[in-house]
Amino acid sequence: MTDGTASRVAPIRGPRPARAAPSRPGTLYLLCWFCGSVLLAFLVIPLIALAAHQSAQNLGEVAGMADVRAAIALSLEGAFLSATLAALAGVPLAYVLARTTFPGKGVIAALIDLPLAVPHTVAGIALLMVFGRQGVFGEPLQALVGLKFWGTLAGIVVAMLFVSAPYTVNAARIGFEAVDPRLEQIARTLGLGPWRTFLRITLPLVWHSIMTGVTLTYARSISEFGAVVILVYYPMTAPVKIYELFLSFGLEQAAAAALLLLIVSLGLFVLLRALAQRGVPAPGGR
Template sequence: MAGILSDAAVQEASEVAPEAPPPVAGLAPPPALGVLLVAWLFAGLLLAFILLPLLQLVATPSLASLRRAAGDTDIASALGLSLIGAALAALLSATIGVPLAYLLARTRFPGRATVAAIADLPLCVPHTVAGIALLMVFGRRGLVGRPAEALFGLQFWGSLAGVVVAMAFVAVPYMVNAARIGFEAVDPRLEKVARTLGMGPWEVLLRITLPLAAHGIATGFALTFARAISEFGAVVILAYYPMTAPVRIYELFLRFGLDDAVAAAVLLLALSLALFVLFRHFVQRVAPMPGIGR
């Protein structure tokens, strides 16, 4: 399950390692023509499988219907809620996920493998199942929901808090795994040297470890955000209202049919893609992989 990110991430990690051996691919002989042809055939199928539905979707609505959808306050507020919810879910995931990632990368403790597996668990829980499970704990009579309402007046069912909790539940494994890979790529010898140069343990964490793991953490943030903004199943059960964009689109589809849902779907797609590109850019600029020289 730690395999989600693995290929790209493992390669990143090896690039970070000082004096890493050249990647094996560089030494491999070029594949034979027949192998290339077959590989490209399947690769083409894959690309078509991803792009065809999305392009068809984008090409369908007229400009007028898009403009109408963008002006629809319900759709606009659903998009806004999705944005805010996903951002808060990513922040929450970073807050609770980064310390665990650090522990998993830097310490050995009994049950470590189990802890890592628990952190990955949401990946294999069907999202509606996750939503029902969350409802039982965060609902009005739940283990967390009841005291939260009594003590802080905080309600999860049918609220922004519920949206955030549902999004964070399904997205937090991406944060933990990406950040863990980030921390694992930090050479512990650098931390040792920093100590002998006069830094205390907290200063080493802030000035050496975190900056060097920043690429992994930022990648985790972007993935978590992307996963959160696309979540439907868990959100729809814990917080049908206030409606996030996917829930709104689903409702439009059920009540008015495909044509009305399409315009809103294109808008959500555009927003998600724009943010994805923005985050990638941000990660490269603000937290470039150490070892890739400027």
């Protein structure tokens, strides 16, 4: 094309040899699968052991116990309420954290994570001081509106929310940060006000992140023991009931109740994951 003096820019990549050396990524994936399998086994084997240990008769017997059923229902109800509250308050907080800068933002972000680092018995004691009989909120709230946090569902929800809300806030914040602010600007120029823009553009784009966070909050709420047992011993949630069965009747009944909780939870998570997928169009789909 040109003579020798012309320094022509060479093509960056030569033509790729057909089916070049697939062995390299193959080894990589094999290794990843191996490491992953060890972890998977570690996670699954105890659950299988739990299930294998049970006879159907044992399981049926526990499922027939009204107090066990009530405890599981209470756990699900409390977790549902705490996940709902986490979404209602945590999503706006996440939006503010993702979209604005202000002094002390880093401190707030660290505070949000704090409940994850505090031992949950400690969280329970701290909550007792705030929501207990003589607590800063506990006392006036009972005096003014008759809302009690000891021995009630309200107390269970407070304990669950404290330890599990960070999951929703963090997941939603990451989701909001991933939404290009330019899309929101375009929506505004197209005539959508700030609210419509949030509901029609931003929220659908972070829906998946929010639902992931809410699912984690829900899961964490169901599993919470320490904070709940200190703030509210009665009525018993499933983890507290399982602990009580273990103390009074031994491993057999406790394990059967545990498996029952596990089965119910698993079904719910599958449902929640399916819900999180909604509203997200398949890439390149029609």
